[in-house]
Amino acid sequence: MISILIADDHGLFRRGIIKILNESLHCRVIGEAENGQELIAKYFELKPDVILVDISMPVISGIDAFIKIMESDKSVKALFLTMHDDEEYIIKIYKSGGRGLINKNYLEEDLYKIVQKVYQGDCYFGEKWDKAKLQKLSVFSPIVVHKNQKDLNRLSSREMEIFILIGKGYSSSQISEKLYISKRTVDTHKTHIYQKLEIRSFHDLFKLAFKYNFDKKQENE
Numbered sequence: 001m002i003s004i005l006i007a008d009d010h011g012l013f014r015r016g017i018i019k020i021l022n023e024s025l026h027c028r029v030i031g032e033a034e035n036g037q038e039l040i041a042k043y044f045e046l047k048p049d050v051i052l053v054d055i056s057m058p059v060i061s062g063i064d065a066f067i068k069i070m071e072s073d074k075s076v077k078a079l080f081l082t083m084h085d086d087e088e089y090i091i092k093i094y095k096s097g098g099r100g101l102i103n104k105n106y107l108e109e110d111l112y113k114i115v116q117k118v119y120q121g122d123c124y125f126g127e128k129w130d131k132a133k134l135q136k137l138s139v140f141s142p143i144v145v146h147k148n149q150k151d152l153n154r155l156s157s158r159e160m161e162i163f164i165l166i167g168k169g170y171s172s173s174q175i176s177e178k179l180y181i182s183k184r185t186v187d188t189h190k191t192h193i194y195q196k197l198e199i200r201s202f203h204d205l206f207k208l209a210f211k212y213n214f215d216k217k218q219e220n221e
Contacts, residue, residue, distance in 0.1 A: 002027040002119050005048035007039040007065070008081060009057045013104070017052065017111075024112040036060025036068075043069050043076070050119050054081045055089070055169045063096055063169040067214065070097055079118045090125050091203050092169050096210065100124035152212070154196040162189050167209025 004027055008014050011034070018029045031046045033039040037059045043051060051069075053062040060068070062080060069076050079100045080093050093101045099118040102111070103126075114124045123129075155163060158179075165175045172190065176183040190205075199205050 002050060002115060003030045003046070003048045004028065004050050004052060004115065005031045005033065005039070005042055005046055006052040007033040007036070007057065007062065008052075008054040009034045010054075020111055021115070027112060027115060034058075036062060036065030039065045040068050044072070050077045050079060050115055052079050052081060052115075055093075056082075056174055061168045061170075063092070063098075064213070066098065067096060077118050077121075079115060079124070089169075089171070090129060092206055092210075094123070094125065095203075095207065101126070151197045155193060159189050159193050159196070162186060163193055163209050164213060166190075166206060167211075167213040 004021060006014055006017055006029060008017070014032050014034075018032065021027050021029050030048055031042045033042050035058045039051070039053065039057075039062070040060070051066075053066060055062045057065070066076070066078050066080075069078075078098045079102060080098050081102055081104055082089055083104050089101060100114065100123055102114060102124075117124050152160070152163070161179060162175055165178065170178065172183050172186045175186045179186070194200070194205065197205070197208070199208065
């Protein structure tokens with residue numbers, strides 16, 4: 001019996017997932033959370049086998065909550081939920097240590113089998129992402145972190161806001177909604193960020209933004 005904790009800020013969606021999973025004879029939803037902070041607390045209280053986590057949640061994002069849990073429990077197995085499954089999301093989740101990503105639009109199709117796969121230690125990012133393709137994400141050349149960190153001073157306040165949100169797993173559309181600006185404006189700022197930091201790939205940009213957010217958290221603790 002696989003025990004599952006689900007975290008999503010939409011109650012109706014959570015109830016739908018719980019119904020789907022509890023119909024299986026081999027898994028059981030033992031708890032639910034509606035924000036990242038609650039997810040952290042309930043994880044250590046319930047110790048589930050797998051957590052289903054929405055990427056973007058209030059208080060603390062799904063990715064930030066997952067990282068916080070990993071600091072104390074490296075064995076945590078997280079399967080992320082999103083409305084978007086573009087390559088940039090695959091990279092974000094895989095590089096942060098997540099075991100998989102599911103598009104919310106296709107949840108009813110083999111959901112239990114995907115959860116079981118993650119529980120057994122495998123990864124699932126869609127049929128197109130086999131082990132060989134995922135392994136290639138691990139061999140990207142590292143960026144020169146210290147150099148790029150110095151260049152952060154060149155970013156405007158708005159560019160810095162967007163940079164931080166990128167590191168938290170937000171897409172251009174989500175940043176647009178959060179900052180009340182158009183997606184086109186977000187993409188223009190992202191272009192300037194790439195130029196000022198002398199970064200060519202989204203992988204390197206996310207890696208730097210992710211590390212920046214993590215280091216800031218460490219400083220504040």
